[in-house]
Amino acid sequence: MSSIRIANLYKNYSALPVLKDINLEIETGQFVVFVGPSGCGKSTLLRCISGLEGVSAGTLAIDGKMVNDVAPAERGIAMVFQSYALYPHMTVAKNIAYPLRIAGVSKAEQHRRVEDIASKLKLTDYLHRLPKALSGGQRQRVAIGRAIIRDPNIFLFDEPLSNLDAALRVQMRLELTTLKSQLPNTTMIYVTHDQVEAMTMADKIVVLRAGVIEQVGTPMDLYDWPQSEFVAGFIGSPKMNFLTKSHANPFQAARIGIRPEHLTPQDGGPWSGRVTHVEHLGSDTFVYLDLSGDESLTVRLDGRSPIAAGDNLTVGPKGPVYRFSPEGRTMAA
Numbered sequence: 001m002s003s004i005r006i007a008n009l010y011k012n013y014s015a016l017p018v019l020k021d022i023n024l025e026i027e028t029g030q031f032v033v034f035v036g037p038s039g040c041g042k043s044t045l046l047r048c049i050s051g052l053e054g055v056s057a058g059t060l061a062i063d064g065k066m067v068n069d070v071a072p073a074e075r076g077i078a079m080v081f082q083s084y085a086l087y088p089h090m091t092v093a094k095n096i097a098y099p100l101r102i103a104g105v106s107k108a109e110q111h112r113r114v115e116d117i118a119s120k121l122k123l124t125d126y127l128h129r130l131p132k133a134l135s136g137g138q139r140q141r142v143a144i145g146r147a148i149i150r151d152p153n154i155f156l157f158d159e160p161l162s163n164l165d166a167a168l169r170v171q172m173r174l175e176l177t178t179l180k181s182q183l184p185n186t187t188m189i190y191v192t193h194d195q196v197e198a199m200t201m202a203d204k205i206v207v208l209r210a211g212v213i214e215q216v217g218t219p220m221d222l223y224d225w226p227q228s229e230f231v232a233g234f235i236g237s238p239k240m241n242f243l244t245k246s247h248a249n250p251f252q253a254a255r256i257g258i259r260p261e262h263l264t265p266q267d268g269g270p271w272s273g274r275v276t277h278v279e280h281l282g283s284d285t286f287v288y289l290d291l292s293g294d295e296s297l298t299v300r301l302d303g304r305s306p307i308a309a310g311d312n313l314t315v316g317p318k319g320p321v322y323r324f325s326p327e328g329r330t331m332a333a
């Protein structure tokens with residue numbers, strides 16, 4: 001068991017409030033992702049859960065037991081950071097086994113556990129190498145192996161993939177998802193800037209903004225039912241289009257939003273303009289449309305499109321049009 005309950009949590013640095021009235025429940029075995037813009041408090045919340053930071057007010061409980069005053073090492077938590085430090089003179093096997101060696105676990109047991117973890121993390125062929133002979137992704141897997149060998153109930157990741165190149169990030173993303181399925185009782189919390197990572201890995205996403213929780217939900221809840229313009233703009237790639245004034249008036253709202261993939265060429269559709277750029281990605285095409293009043297739309301079309309820069313184009317919705325109040329809250333459909 002490794003559920004987490006956070007109630008009315010505040011964290012200040014000197015007089016600066018960084019987390020404000022955080023309330024969050026995480027069930028055993030969930031993979032929860034914290035997303036939000038730089039400085040919104042993601043890492044601070046993770047560090048409060050780990051015990052590396054104390055909280056200023058509120059309660060933090062693991063499996064129903066308040067842990068505010070429990071030392072980090074006693075919380076059953078392991079943490080992996082973006083900058084992981086492997087011991088350069090030790091082989092992969094020795095790096096992974098290190099926490100067990102320190103704990104005085106027998107050689108035979110160390111060997112058994114290292115073999116088991118290496119097979120989970122596809123490191124079996126690299127156990128005798130030194131870290132300098134590994135790729136970035138392999139080194140990050142060793143760091144993860146060293147963290148999971150202690151059998152933590154809760155695993156915290158702070159942007160573990162941000163130092164890797166794009167292709168390796170995708171590969172590691174899939175491997176972390178596999179790892180999660182192999183550890184069904186381990187609760188995982190993952191901090192990232194990358195909303196694609198959040199969408200593809202999370203059971204539950206927590207969107208933070210300026211120290212408060214803006215919305216919590218499954219990836220598809222947040223995509224389909226963003227409660228605010230902030231969440232609507234944060235989740236989804238390419239980003240949701242926002243329109244105002246005459247482009248929003250027909251929908252009886254000051255401001256509306258529509259996702260690029262929910263627009264389609266449509267005679268008599270509500271939005272017309274001139275195509276400024278076209279990007280062909282092979283699988284789909286992004287069309288950029290200039291509307292009157294200095295507003296613009298990104299349109300995502302399936303497959304290849306004959307539309308070219310300079311064309312006039314009229315588009316309409318084939319999916320939801322979100323309406324926002326002047327305060328940026330989503331209004332009922």
Ligand SMILES: Nc1ncnc2c1ncn2[C@@H]1O[C@H](COP(=O)(O)OP(=O)(O)OP(=O)(O)O)[C@@H](O)[C@H]1O
Pocket residue numbers: 013018036037038039040041042043044045193
């Ligand atoms: N030790 C500290 N002392 C003072 N202020 C801090 C400290 N650590 C973080 N902060 C401030 O708290 C706020 C939240 O920082 P935090 O690192 O949690 O944000 P984040 O959402 O993880 O950002 P990023 O995505 O850029 O890593 C920031 O304004 C930051 O400057």
